[in-house]
Amino acid sequence: MKNLKKGVALAMAASLSVCAFAGCNTKDNGTSTPAETTGSGETTSTVAADATGGKVYYLNFKPEQAELWTQLAKTYTEQTGVTVKVDTAASGTYEETLKAEMAKSEAPTLFQVNGPVELATWTDYCYDLKDTSIYKNLKSDDFALIENDAVKGVAYVIETYGIIYNKTLLNDYFETDGAVVKSVDEINNFDTFKAVVEDIQAKKDELGIEGAFTSSGMDSSSDWRFKTHLANLPIYYEYKADGIDSTSAIKGTYLDNYHDIWDLYINNSTCDKTMISSKTGDDAASEFALGEAVFYQNGTWAYADCISEGLTDDDLGMLPIFIGGEGEENQGLCTGSENYWCVNSKASEADIQATLAFLDWVITSDEGRSCLANDMGFVTPFSTFDDGYQADNALIKAANEYIAAGKTAVSWNFSTIPSEKWKDDVGNALLEYAQGTGEWDAVVSAFVDGWAAEYEAVHGAATPDA
Amino acid sequence: MNKKVLRIYFPLFALPTLIAFIIGFLVPFGMGIYLSFCKFTTVNDAEWVGMRNFKDIFADKDFIHALWYTALFAVVSVITINVFGFAIAMLLTKGIRGTNIFRTVFFMPNLIGGIVLGYIWQLILNGILANFDKTLTYSATNGFWGMIILMNWQQIGYMMIIYIAGIQNVPGELLEAARIDGATNGQVLTKVILPMVMPSITICTFLTLTNSFKLFDQNLALTNGAPSNKSELLALNIYNTFYGRAGYEGVGQAKAVVFFFIVGAIAVAQLFFTHRKEVQQ
The missing domain is CATH 3.40.190.10 (Periplasmic binding protein-like II)
Incomplete structure (x- = not known):
């Protein structure tokens, strides 16, 4: 009798654990062949x-x-x-x-x-x-x-990115008194662009908008637009000037230009610059879609967001990001993968x-x-x-027009950034500078010293400069 | 007979749980310790590098900062949560009207998950700070107090329930005897009630202390370390090291091992000290 009980108990315990394993097993099969x-x-x-x-x-x-x-x-x-x-x-x-x-x-x-x-x-x-x-x-x-x-x-x-703009609002601006330029074609360098942006910001009530730029949110859903995509431009111009396509130590030749464009973004936007740490990608997208801002730095992938609130293809255009590099009159949009x-x-x-x-x-x-x-x-x-399989939307069209017009596309050099940590550090420094809790020097240091340090951390100190 | 049967079958009945414990806890723990000495990208493809990961930990300024920030956060939140929890427990054992409703209301935040709470409080606090053109992630100080408020809101109710149970277990005759002997309210509190609820205090400080040290979800949802990783607590720092930096998985793992020993040591020390203060009825 005692033995029988013992046997039954043993069998039950064994079957329990078998069930547990079998459970794992069936689940595994289930996930691997969902078809x-x-x-x-x-x-x-x-x-x-x-x-x-x-x-x-x-x-x-x-x-x-x-x-x-x-x-x-x-x-x-x-x-x-x-x-x-x-x-x-x-x-x-x-x-x-x-x-x-x-x-x-x-x-x-x-x-x-x-x-x-x-x-x-x-x-x-x-x-x-x-x-x-x-x-x-x-x-x-x-x-x-x-x-x-x-x-x-x-x-x-x-994909292609640049400064997406609201054509209708920009045309409204061109018709105001004392507009800096009368046509978007005249915006082909940083100085003109800066003058236009600042004038739009000054006339924001007249135009019925909240600001020239959408908020430059530094929340993680949006900060890549600046610490990666915008940072691409000073890197691109430095590589171009030095005739290289990657480096172990960046010099930061164009950091003053980076400074200028970042100032332009944060000082002429829909929100106060102390607020940007919590602004998200969705915030910026909806501000643009609702027509609260004229300019929005983003790319072709943002098309669906741009038209989500009633804007049509005719309202959308894209400008290159001018930062004041040499020969930027012929600069196109930033294209890569x-x-x-x-x-x-x-x-x-x-x-x-x-x-x-x-x-x-x-x-x-x-x-x-x-x-x-x-x-x-x-x-x-x-x-x-x-042969006939071409994606088509207003932003992609804008990108193709620049290529057709013979403008030089900016390559995506941010893929040579040594590590994610570099981007994070630059992003943090940009934010601290913007909200006034840090100095621009910190951005320079994160950009230049951070690059060398991260390159070394990733590739090992022994690797000589290629 | 019964005891003997139990002794024979005990290993057998414990077997399924034991297996689950081994698979779910002991094996990953052992693997974790092993991996902290390795360089790896996926956990089953590791290369032994010895103590290098541990050396890298202390070269990481963010980790040292997170360590102090977490310690400060733990001290402040343990004190505030327990003081408020105890005070509310005292109030709600006085027999005022609607006691049960209040108890339920105070307990309810505890039923909501950390991530959800984090986002809710982010909206609330940012909404308030927007009046001053600031945000929660403007500085580490804002984030710090934001997390303190959030943790208080979430944990006070839970600690309150434990304290209520403790306070209700204080024998009425002790209180009555104290009153007859002419003890003031303050004396009753410090000489009778506090020593009697010491077991509750032990468990509550243990829970709040370990919770504060291990805090992750709320930190992630509320500030995500911003600005510049200055509001990053230890657990989030480890997570970011492991997943955020290529080639640093081993360092993240080593940090986790160090983290385990820190939390373990603090918890054991705290249990030892508060346990000594407990009295027998």
Whole structure:
């Protein structure tokens, strides 16, 4: 009797722990093959995919397009039977999510990095894409991350930023008495731009606006516009003057220009400069969309936000960011990419091949091209999109007009910034300067000394200047 | 018989919990300690580097700042939360009308998550500060008091419940005897009630102290360290080091290990000191 009890108890305890493990197991299977749940027809195709052994798992960066990627993956699964799982990291948490996912046995086979700096973290995980269709169809090597002859990443979307302006409001201004200029074409250098901005700010009541610029929010949802995108311009001009495309120690030749444009932003805006630490990206977007400000520094990706409150395509234009560099009359908008596809080299060979096949399908099939260009609104760097798959909105049009007019696009040199910490430190110094709790010298120090220190921290002190 | 049966089956029944404890706590803890000596990007792909991470910790000025900032924050919040919690508990054991409603109302903030509270208070406090053209993240001082207010609001109710239970357990005859002996209100409080509720004080100071040291959600939501990481508490600093800086995962891990020992040492010391003051009825 006693033995029986003991046996039963043992069996129960054992089954409990087995249940616990089995629980983990089923859950794991569930997440790795979500396509199974889409319908009974799917089950067979999943089995077929498992037979060849290749699966695709894409960890997507852009939450705006999460739904579209999932749909596209479903279409692909229906056509080929290969399981494609798409997961999207919540906004601003891609790095965390990627780190966690990569540690799993079902790691992403397709992920993305934002440029050479983040590539340094993941370079051991990047499959050489040299012989793949996405690299062969790339229009230029400018859109690939190449390290020691190995193609580590391929850009899939080209974006452009500058100073978005409200055409209607700007035209209203041109009609006021004593307007500095009468047409937007006359704004082609920093001094003119500054005069216009300051005049608009002075006439803000007459124009019925809150300020010339939207708030220069330094909340983390908005500070990248200044510590990264705006900082690109002094870096761009310094590289151009020195004839280099990256450096271990920046000199800060154009920091006075950075100072000028930052002053212009914070002194002619919708809010007091002591308030900017809590202003968010949404604040700035809505101020622009509601017509409370004329100028808004952002890029083509902000199109949806700009027209959310009744502005139409005819109201939108984009100006280059003039900071007073040499020859800026011919300066265009800032065009580049910080979204590069990378294929996980530590995935199984079958998964890698399945992933490459999926990418090939995305950039060559009608469904893939139409989804990327029309639904997601991406301007892509692939030659396969040339025949009729062009994304189209007012901001992209503005960007194309500058290229057509022969202006020189500003490249995205901020991808050579040594680390995220550099951006944070510069951002912090910019904020402290703006609200009056710090000096401009701190920005200079964060920009110049911080660059050298971070470059050393990332690359090691032994690396000589290349 | 019963005891013997229990002794035989104890390991068996404890097994599922034990397994869960090992998987959920001991293994990650051991891995964490191991990883603090490594350079790694993902946790299963680590390279041993010895003590280097620990050396890097103390070269990080932000970490040292966060350490002092957290210590100051813990001192101020432990004092304010416990004083207010105890005072409200005293008020609500006097038998005034609506006692139960008040108790519920004071307890309710504790049911809301830290992130949500953080954003709510960010709106409220920024709304007030906007009148002075300032914001919560204008300076570390603003952020500091913002977090103190938030933590008080959230934790006072919880501590109040513990104190109420303690105060209600003070025997009536002791209070009556004190009154008959001519003790003033102040004397009753300091000589009778406080010694009798010492166990509650032990547990409340323990909870508030460890909560303040480990504070993360509220810090993240309210100020996120701004400006210039000056309002960054230890936990947020560790998180930012681990996730925010490429190549610093190991340093973040090492900070977490140091953090564990600091919190552990403080908690044990505090338990030891307040425990000594407890009296037996």
